[in-house]
Amino acid sequence: MRHDERYYGRFGGRYIPEVLRPAFEELEEAWKAAREDSDFWKELEGLHRDFIGRPTPLYPAPRLGKELGGHRLYLKLEGLANTGAHKINNALGQALLARRMGKKRVIAETGAGQHGLATAAAAAKLGLECEVFMGEIDMARQHPNVFGMRMFGAKVSPVLEGTRTLTDAVNAAMKSWTERVSDTHYILGSALGPHPYPAMVRELQSVIGKEIRKEILAREGRMPDAIYACVGGGSNSIGAFSAFLDEQVELIGAEAGGRGHKPGEHAARMGGAANVGIAQSYKSLFLQDADGSLLPTHSVSAGLDYAGIGPELAHLGETGRVRFESVSDEEALAAVKRTARAEGILPALESAHALALAYRELPAMPPDSLVVVNVSGRGDKDLFITAPRFDREDWLSFLKSEVARIERGEV
Amino acid sequence: MNGVERIQAAFARDAKIKLMTHAVVGYPDMTSSSRILRAMADSGADFIEAQLPFSDPIADGPSIVEANHVALRSGSRTLACIETLARLRAETDLPILVMSYVNPLLAHGIEAIVRRIAEAGLDGLIVPDWPDDEPELGLGEKCGAAGLALVPLIAPSTSLDRAHALTAASKSPFVYAVTRLGVTGRRTQLEESALERLSKLRARTGKYVAAGFGIRERSQVEALAGHADCAIVGSALVDAARAAHHAGLRDLPKAGGAAEETDPAAAVARLVRSLAGRE
Numbered sequence: 001m002r003h004d005e006r007y008y009g010r011f012g013g014r015y016i017p018e019v020l021r022p023a024f025e026e027l028e029e030a031w032k033a034a035r036e037d038s039d040f041w042k043e044l045e046g047l048h049r050d051f052i053g054r055p056t057p058l059y060p061a062p063r064l065g066k067e068l069g070g071h072r073l074y075l076k077l078e079g080l081a082n083t084g085a086h087k088i089n090n091a092l093g094q095a096l097l098a099r100r101m102g103k104k105r106v107i108a109e110t111g112a113g114q115h116g117l118a119t120a121a122a123a124a125k126l127g128l129e130c131e132v133f134m135g136e137i138d139m140a141r142q143h144p145n146v147f148g149m150r151m152f153g154a155k156v157s158p159v160l161e162g163t164r165t166l167t168d169a170v171n172a173a174m175k176s177w178t179e180r181v182s183d184t185h186y187i188l189g190s191a192l193g194p195h196p197y198p199a200m201v202r203e204l205q206s207v208i209g210k211e212i213r214k215e216i217l218a219r220e221g222r223m224p225d226a227i228y229a230c231v232g233g234g235s236n237s238i239g240a241f242s243a244f245l246d247e248q249v250e251l252i253g254a255e256a257g258g259r260g261h262k263p264g265e266h267a268a269r270m271g272g273a274a275n276v277g278i279a280q281s282y283k284s285l286f287l288q289d290a291d292g293s294l295l296p297t298h299s300v301s302a303g304l305d306y307a308g309i310g311p312e313l314a315h316l317g318e319t320g321r322v323r324f325e326s327v328s329d330e331e332a333l334a335a336v337k338r339t340a341r342a343e344g345i346l347p348a349l350e351s352a353h354a355l356a357l358a359y360r361e362l363p364a365m366p367p368d369s370l371v372v373v374n375v376s377g378r379g380d381k382d383l384f385i386t387a388p389r390f391d392r393e394d395w396l397s398f399l400k401s402e403v404a405r406i407e408r409g410e411v
Numbered sequence: 412m413n414g415v416e417r418i419q420a421a422f423a424r425d426a427k428i429k430l431m432t433h434a435v436v437g438y439p440d441m442t443s444s445s446r447i448l449r450a451m452a453d454s455g456a457d458f459i460e461a462q463l464p465f466s467d468p469i470a471d472g473p474s475i476v477e478a479n480h481v482a483l484r485s486g487s488r489t490l491a492c493i494e495t496l497a498r499l500r501a502e503t504d505l506p507i508l509v510m511s512y513v514n515p516l517l518a519h520g521i522e523a524i525v526r527r528i529a530e531a532g533l534d535g536l537i538v539p540d541w542p543d544d545e546p547e548l549g550l551g552e553k554c555g556a557a558g559l560a561l562v563p564l565i566a567p568s569t570s571l572d573r574a575h576a577l578t579a580a581s582k583s584p585f586v587y588a589v590t591r592l593g594v595t596g597r598r599t600q601l602e603e604s605a606l607e608r609l610s611k612l613r614a615r616t617g618k619y620v621a622a623g624f625g626i627r628e629r630s631q632v633e634a635l636a637g638h639a640d641c642a643i644v645g646s647a648l649v650d651a652a653r654a655a656h657h658a659g660l661r662d663l664p665k666a667g668g669a670a671e672e673t674d675p676a677a678a679v680a681r682l683v684r685s686l687a688g689r690e
Contacts, residue, residue: 015513015540017470019566019592161476162466171469178470179593181568278513279467281540291489292518293466 006195009318010276011284011311014194020174023181028196030101035203040100044093051125052082052092054207058215058372063342068362071369072220075339075355076212078236079348079378083118083148086208086236086376091118091187093204095126098185105129105184109173111138111166111232112303112350113145114377115189120154122187130154133172135164138302144381163296166232166306170280190233191310194281198311205239212372213243220370226250229374230353231324232267232303234310236376241322250323252361253313254353256299257326263287267297269309270317270324277308284311300329300385301349303377331356336379336386348377349385413558414534418506419584421457422619428636429457430687431621432679433510433645435478436461436495437487439656439675444482445495446676447652452503454680455687458621459499460537460643463492463511470539472596474646478653489515490527497531508562510537517548525553535560537587543577555582562587567608571615578616585619585640588612590626596646599625601634609638629685644686651678 006012016024034040048054057077065073078086091108098106106128110116116132123130132149136158139146149156162168170193177186191201216224227244229237231253241251258266263273267287274285279294287295287307299305309317316322332349335356340346347355351374358373365371379386387395405411412420422429432451437444451459462468464482468475496507509528516524516538528536536559541550543563554561560583565574567589578586588609591599599605613620622635623643632642655671655678662673670677684690 013545014542015545016542017539017566018542018564018569019470019589021542021566022568161473162480167467171467174469175472175594181592276517278517278540281469286514288514288518290518291465292514292516293464293483 005199008198008312008315011314012195012198013283015278015281015283016194017178019178020181023177024194026101027185030097031196031200034097034100040096044096047092048207052088053080055211055215056080058212058219059345061343064339067342068359069365070367071362071365071371073358073362074216074372075343075345076208076240076372076374077345078208078374078376079351083114083121084378084380085114085118085348086205086239087115087118087189088121089207089239090189090201090204090235091115092122092125094185094187094200095119095122095128098128098187099126101185103128103183103185105131106187107131107133107173107176107184108187108189109133109166109169110189111135111169111305112301112348113138113142113149113381114303116154116156117145117148117152119187119189120149120152123154124152131176132156133159133169133176135159135166135169137164138166138169141385142302142381143384166302167280167294174281190235191238191312192233192280192282192284192308198282201235202238202242202312205235206242208236208239208374209241209243212240216370216372222370223247223249224370224372225365226252226369227372227374228252228254228354228358230254230304230350230376231309231313232256232306232350233308234313236374238310238312240374245321251321252357253317253322253324254357255324255326256297256301256304256353257328258298258300259329264296265298266326267299267305267307268326269307271326274309280308282311284308284314300332301353303348303350304353325357327353327356331360333386333389335359337390345375346379347375348379349382351375351377414506414529415558415560415582415584417534418560421506422584422640428632428639429641430455430632430683431458431460431623431641431643432456432648432683433460433462433643435464435475435482435649436492437464437482437485438478438649438652439481440485441487441491441495443656443675444487445498447679448495448499449502450676450680451683452499452505454683455689456505456683458641459505459507460510460645461496461507463489463509463515465512465515468512470594472594472646474596474649474653478649489519493527493531496533500532506534508535508537508560509533513538513541516550521548521550522553525550525557525559529557529559533559535562535583537562537564539564551580560584564589565612567591567605571611574612575615578618583618585621586612586616587643588620588622588639590622590624593624595624597625598627599631601631606634606638609635613640629688632686632688642686648679648682651682654678
């Protein structure tokens with residue numbers, strides 16, 4: 001394992017204000033100790049089974065495989081994990097670590113709300129106080145998750161600064177942590193940020209790749225030819241890829257191509273538009289202007305709407321080990337529909353980027369290729385985004401009648 | 412006289428507590444910002460701390476964050492900000508320190524931007540997200556070669572031994588002591604223990620101590636006297652500029668109103684005079 005790396009090629013590191021240094025030293029020590037402690041893993045594995053519902057299925061998608069050129073296509077259904085996405089793997093692991101460190105409280109940032117939801121659920125399960133920072137724009141477009149977090153007893157704090165999306169939520173969480181490090185652990189949600197977060201999150205998400213590997217070998221007796229995953233910060237992709245980095249398996253990351261190529265219209269960092277930078281306390285590739293300020297990004301999926309990328313993925317992209325392609329909003333929406341109709345599986349908009357890319361590329365692959373797509377989350381949370389696009393009139397009249405019904409007091 | 416020497420001379424001039432005033436360059440726009448900086452120099456500041464605007468200022472509170480974003484939206488570019496400071500240099504002998512997060516420096520190349528700052532006649536750099544254990548870009552060496560002070564930041568949680576180690580390697584005549592946990596802005600209650608800590612920091616490091624975060628009024632500056640060598644005021648000045656700027660946008664033109672109410676530079680000047688004990 002290469003889990004204690006601080007740098008990945010020229011990326012990574014820990015560019016934190018002096019005030020956070022003790023918190024990071026404590027975290028690094030605690031993580032080192034937990035990692036070597038079989039009791040920690042035993043407890044986490046028990047919760048994987050009982051609380052998350054692991055292993056998640058590796059679902060053979062026969063109809064889609066046939067449609068796309070006669071391939072053997074498997075979908076890793078992380079959306080069937082408790083709280084609806086892979087985010088719980090990391091949140092629960094870090095919440096256990098927080099309890100082990102004697103912390104009473106956890107905080108988190110969230111974009112799509114999935115990491116916030118997972119952290120809130122893990123905190124409820126382990127009896128920890130929880131506060132989640134979420135950009136005001138994301139709170140509006142992913143409101144069902146805001147309710148979910150509150151159901152789990154978490155406080156959801158709107159972030160009103162900057163672009164009011166994920167980037168600003170990360171800043172807000174980090175700042176909140178500087179005020180209260182003694183009893184609080186910051187559960188960062190992706191494989192990025194200052195060391196040791198990229199290594200720690202990757203290891204907690206590596207369960208995805210380990211399960212894929214075990215299951216595919218059992219079913220097919222060989223390694224897959226290719227694995228697709230969507231890449232926002234990169235935690236589901238690095239988790240899925242980590243078990244295959246040293247194998248002859250093509251690894252492909254799908255980034256948010258948004259609605260165009262101009263700055264502010266997409267979140268495709270690996271297509272050449274990003275430059276080396278140090279922001280949010282780590283060094284990686286960032287979409288930024290000539291003065292180093294991060295650019296606004298756009299994606300129909302809040303979870304991919306981010307200007308940076310995890311340092312390990314930036315490195316794997318630079319060395320060519322992982323190939324990155326961008327997928328537009330429209331392609332992702334079409335992939336949601338197609339997957340739902342063909343297989344009875346409703347993917348999250350984020351995950352739909354990985355599916356769309358596979359749908360684009362599979363027809364050109366040799367027949368009988370063995371391909372896995374990591375479906376990192378399920379699409380229930382996106383109802384308020386997909387419904388008005390897929391059936392505007394019906395959705396509008398439903399909302400109006402609901403409002404009227406609630407105002408009449410019929411609830 | 413290089414930057415390090417100018418800073419040293421300003422501290423050594425007398426034993427009175429000094430005042431360092433902070434502004435976000437380009438806030439609310441470059442012209443107003445230029446006037447605000449000049450007003451600070453004319454109204455009793457001993458040092459100017461001028462922040463280069465950045466999208467993600469991780470150590471700053473809401474007031475300064477908003478000022479960064481407004482400055483960026485008004486089109487304030489890094490090199491234009493340094494030009495503004497070069498003009499200020501021509502008008503005052505006060506030490507001028509550039510505060511910047513690391514990425515705006517990196518975007519222009521550390522070597523090139525340090526040279527530019529030195530050529531503009533500026534005196535030092537304060538970089539809050541530049542830890543001592545990520546040395547690979549050599550900011551310390553490049554500042555040293557250019558005669559610029561790279562000011563060490565010391566947190567309340569930094570041990571005195573670590574503070575000593577951080578400062579022993581630095582040519583800066585002073586350290587920036589953060590008076591409490593958290594980010595800039597919220598008013599700080601200066602407890603006796605915090606004041607004692609500043610005295611100890613001064614004794615242990617042998618450097619002048621400038622104390623900041625949450626200093627908003629003259630009484631706090633006076634409380635620091637004897638424990639620290641300089642008080643740093645940031646958010647309170649940005650707040651004063653903002654209030655006047657907003658009032659100016661709202662009430663323009665209002666005959667007979669005091670300039671302090673609608674002119675950011677005049678509002679800042681008034682607060683600086685008060686902080687410096689000039690009124």
